[in-house]
Amino acid sequence: MKFTRRHFLKNSLFLGGALLLSPISPHAGQRKEIRWIPAYEKLEMEGKLVQRIKQAYAIFENCHLCPRRCGVNRQRGEKGFCRAPVKPVIFSHHPHFGEEMSLVGEKGSGTIFFSNCNLRCVFCQNWPISHEGRGKEIGDEELADMMLHLQKMGCHNINLVTPTHVMPNILCAIRTALKKGLHIPLVYNTSGYERFEVLKLLDGIVDIYLPDMKYMDAEKAAKYSAGACDYPEVTRKAIVEMHRQVGVLKLDKQGIAIRGVIIRHLVMPNRVAGTEKLVKWVAETLPKSTYVNIMAQYRVEYKAYDHPEIARGITAQEFLEAVDLAEKYGLINLDPQSVALRNFYRHRRSN
Ligand code: SF4
Secondary structure, X not given: OOOOHHHHHHHHHHHHHHHHHOOOOOOHHHOOOOOOOOHHHHHHHOOOHHHHHHHHHHHHHHOOOOOOOOOOOHHHOOOOOOOOOOXXXXXXXXXXXXXXXXXXOOOOEEEEEEOOOOOOOOOOXXXXXXXXXXXXXXXXXXXXXXXXXXXXXXXXXXXXXXXXXXXXXXHHHHHHHHHOOOOOOEEXXXXXXXXXXXXXXXXXXXXXXXXXXXXXXXXXXXXXXXOOOOHHHHHHHHHHHHHHHHOEOEEOOOOOEEEEXXXXXXXXXXXXXXXXXXXXXXXXXXXXXXXXXXXXXXXXXXXXXXXXXXXXXXXXXXXXHHHHHHHHOOOOOEOHHHHHHHHHHHHHHHO
């Protein structure tokens, strides 16, 4: 075949293009690592965050932020079941080292504890904060500064504890903080008692959902969480939506969580939490690789003493059974600390 000038130019262009796209490009060593971008920053770049804030704030006028749907006008100072004012009340904000390892890393999870709660369980460990609303009322600007302060301290994320009733304030603060340089993942640390329709507003804002799944039985939910008999149904729907938005948990190269769902399930005495039903439901509804933290730290708190069924700590046997059930139903991404604790109890029993 005759090799013409045209062939030469064509082959040269092809080779040049290939070198530019090739992983062994001579410039590969100088290539900048792509910065991870939080969900809320992407939404702001698309020009959609401001609209979401407006939509969220409108809900305050006839509050239906959560499944209690009180219908009060919080903008005018009316209070509903959660007793929360329109401004957020903060109990504390600090790096927290008691969360899942992938949230804590080396520098801690940047936790902000919001006072008041829309669920109000009789066994609540934070009852002075959630039931009595102890804390300081602040503005959205100050909330933004708290987020930036936590980031400056090196925290790996902003962990919003009990955020449901102050979601509009959070969105507003996030936008302000973003403009001042916030760039770490947002963790929505919730009781799970969330309206599916309201969660839609958080699509593209939250990076990590951290919902509880407390009960699978309507009667138990009503008895121990102030009449919330719809908790199992509502929370199942909410978790499916959370999973649709962010998927299974993803970690960065350092093992720090950047996106996804972590389900927390507190084992309760006398199988009150319905662990078997819960792990079966997760295994049948979500990927088997869904991160599930089976928690052993139930303790008798607040008004739990008045209910004989839950007026004791859990036994080692109850915890062993719960983790074993999760494995039996095929869940493959259990919290490593829960698994280690289960193994410890097993080892102790066999000796
Ligand atoms: S957030 Fe509070 S006021 Fe609003 S619906 Fe829920 S419990 Fe009622």
